Amino acid sequence: MPHPMRKRIYVVAADHGVTAEGVSAYPREVTYQMVFNFLRGGAAINVLTRHGHIDVQVVDAGVDYDFPPHDRLLSMKIVRGTANFTEGPALTREQAERSVAVGIDLARAATGDGIGLLGIGEMGIGNTTAASAITTVLTDSLPNEVTGRGTGIDDASLARKITVIERAIELNRPNKKDPLDILAKVGGAEIGVMMGLVIGAAAERLPIVADGFISTAAAALAVASCSCIRDYLFIAHLSEEPGHTALVRSINLRPLLDLGMRLGEGTGAALAMHIIEAATKLLSEMATFDEAGVSQKEP
Amino acid sequence: MPHPMRKRIYVVAADHGVTAEGVSAYPREVTYQMVFNFLRGGAAINVLTRHGHIDVQVVDAGVDYDFPPHDRLLSMKIVRGTANFTEGPALTREQAERSVAVGIDLARAATGDGIGLLGIGEMGIGNTTAASAITTVLTDSLPNEVTGRGTGIDDASLARKITVIERAIELNRPNKKDPLDILAKVGGAEIGVMMGLVIGAAAERLPIVADGFISTAAAALAVASCSCIRDYLFIAHLSEEPGHTALVRSINLRPLLDLGMRLGEGTGAALAMHIIEAATKLLSEMATFDEAGVSQKEP
Numbered sequence: 001m002p003h004p005m006r007k008r009i010y011v012v013a014a015d016h017g018v019t020a021e022g023v024s025a026y027p028r029e030v031t032y033q034m035v036f037n038f039l040r041g042g043a044a045i046n047v048l049t050r051h052g053h054i055d056v057q058v059v060d061a062g063v064d065y066d067f068p069p070h071d072r073l074l075s076m077k078i079v080r081g082t083a084n085f086t087e088g089p090a091l092t093r094e095q096a097e098r099s100v101a102v103g104i105d106l107a108r109a110a111t112g113d114g115i116g117l118l119g120i121g122e123m124g125i126g127n128t129t130a131a132s133a134i135t136t137v138l139t140d141s142l143p144n145e146v147t148g149r150g151t152g153i154d155d156a157s158l159a160r161k162i163t164v165i166e167r168a169i170e171l172n173r174p175n176k177k178d179p180l181d182i183l184a185k186v187g188g189a190e191i192g193v194m195m196g197l198v199i200g201a202a203a204e205r206l207p208i209v210a211d212g213f214i215s216t217a218a219a220a221l222a223v224a225s226c227s228c229i230r231d232y233l234f235i236a237h238l239s240e241e242p243g244h245t246a247l248v249r250s251i252n253l254r255p256l257l258d259l260g261m262r263l264g265e266g267t268g269a270a271l272a273m274h275i276i277e278a279a280t281k282l283l284s285e286m287a288t289f290d291e292a293g294v295s296q297k298e299p
Numbered sequence: 300m301p302h303p304m305r306k307r308i309y310v311v312a313a314d315h316g317v318t319a320e321g322v323s324a325y326p327r328e329v330t331y332q333m334v335f336n337f338l339r340g341g342a343a344i345n346v347l348t349r350h351g352h353i354d355v356q357v358v359d360a361g362v363d364y365d366f367p368p369h370d371r372l373l374s375m376k377i378v379r380g381t382a383n384f385t386e387g388p389a390l391t392r393e394q395a396e397r398s399v400a401v402g403i404d405l406a407r408a409a410t411g412d413g414i415g416l417l418g419i420g421e422m423g424i425g426n427t428t429a430a431s432a433i434t435t436v437l438t439d440s441l442p443n444e445v446t447g448r449g450t451g452i453d454d455a456s457l458a459r460k461i462t463v464i465e466r467a468i469e470l471n472r473p474n475k476k477d478p479l480d481i482l483a484k485v486g487g488a489e490i491g492v493m494m495g496l497v498i499g500a501a502a503e504r505l506p507i508v509a510d511g512f513i514s515t516a517a518a519a520l521a522v523a524s525c526s527c528i529r530d531y532l533f534i535a536h537l538s539e540e541p542g543h544t545a546l547v548r549s550i551n552l553r554p555l556l557d558l559g560m561r562l563g564e565g566t567g568a569a570l571a572m573h574i575i576e577a578a579t580k581l582l583s584e585m586a587t588f589d590e591a592g593v594s595q596k597e598p
Contacts, residue, residue, distance in 0.1 A: 033592055257574075259574070
């Protein structure tokens with residue numbers, strides 16, 4: 001591991017048709033508004049990546065808004081928001097494949113830029129609904145076991161969110177054995193790009209840090225496509241979202257942090273990267289007891 | 300909180316007479332050998348403080364060795380190793396008071412140097428035995444509930460360590476209501492200096508991060524002397540030592556990290572400081588939703 005280690009987080013944004021069902025506390029336009037906030041440097045992820053000396057790039061994977069060109073915004077729009085998955089698949093199979101391919105390309109680009117540690121985060125009003133649906137399928141859970149309050153919905157909205165997921169799975173019947181099918185039917189464009197980033201990072205032998213619940217749902221789809229990908233994957237923190245515990249258990253990885261965070265954007269990944277880099281420095285910089293002239297254990 | 304925040308860790312070292320009872324896997328001279336390692340910059344705490352841009356100062360509170368002068372070694376020797384507390388108090392009341400006074404002075408010096416976040420760590424072969432004895436008294440536990448393997452002792456040594464603590468408490472009868480009495484009878488010089496650092500930091504309104512088990516034992520003695528001190532205290536990580544869980548529960552603080560660490564030196568404090576500083580930056584640098592033009596929650 002070379003030092004200083006170059007670190008990058010891709011914050012992948014997209015909209016979700018399922019917001020029409022009233023599953024989020026915030027209106028859909030918050031997705032594009034927060035993208036502007038990322039580009040201006042005012043969001044939590046900007047503060048934490050500056051603090052951790054981490055490059056941050058924003059990826060438009062499917063936001064329902066036309067952004068003007070910006071040097072930190074990568075325009076990779078697959079859709080202008082997914083379709084409402086209570087009425088049919090969120091993405092076509094071809095769109096799902098394309099989103100994963102975009103992620104694989106971004107991982108390759110990171111390696112080309114000399115990045116040694118990659119992170120993923122996201123922004124997308126409605127995407128905890130998609131992540132809970134994916135978790136339901138991947139972990140053989142019931143929607144009410146793995147669905148939480150996202151940005152902070154009330155009891156009535158939570159009950160509606162659970163029903164929405166039940167209906168989506170009933171209607172679309174995602175095939176547990178086919179991660180791309182799950183992604184297309186109840187996923188989202190940012191989830192597909194992050195899934196591709198995790199696959200691509202492993203292919204490049206580049207360690208990658210998934211942030212919280214939605215990032216881990218994407219990473220779990222990648223691991224479901226090839227279990228060896230797990231060897232390159234860190235889970236940054238345990239989210240407050242109840243589905244996250246089931247997800248990390250299913251891929252048998254332990255989150256590095258447990259700070260009660262639930263923001264997304266890659267904020268947990270930014271904090272965890274400091275610890276991962278510290279571990280690599282201990283391996284390369286620390287004196288052995290022999291080198292330091294320290295006595296051996298007593299017999 | 301001004302930024303960049305100046306951060307410092309005091310690594311406080313001392314020897315323990317109780318090592319004569321065979322309670323440690325390593326010989327006593329490892330304490331002074333590790334002090335030299337700290338001064339050369341080869342130890343884990345050096346790697347992690349360089350990584351976190353943290354100033355590190357080494358304090359000789361009671362090492363059984365005469366060090367040559369060094370610009371990063373603060374010579375504050377109270378004793379040349381404590382007395383064996385299976386035969387009488389580890390420190391006299393006067394030595395215990397003096398060790399706390401040294402810590403208070405060091406906290407004041409840190410404020411004078413513009414430090415905004417302080418940390419404590421330690422080195423002292425035998426000091427998990429002292430920390431377990433303190434924990435036994437402070438938490439009304441039995442020695443076998445709060446005594447662990449320290450640097451990695453075997454089953455026979457662990458049984459001996461527990462017996463040693465039982466004998467020490469039986470003989471010295473530390474007064475639970477008098478933290479200085481506990482410190483004197485079953486503590487150590489580095490524990491007294493760290494206790495003083497925690498008291499002094501609170502008096503200076505300077506936040507302070509206790510590292511792991513032994514640092515928390517010192518911090519718990521400080522909190523026992525005045526409960527409001529708790530408001531300035533962070534516990535960096537949950538140690539693998541079984542006594543640590545009882546200690547953090549008794550002062551009702553949750554460790555920031557839980558990474559299975561058990562090294563001491565302040566290594567957990569160095570990692571936790573990154574997270575604490577990040578939190579202060581979020582408070583000062585992050586745009587509000589209003590500033591960022593983000594829509595309000597839906598009614």
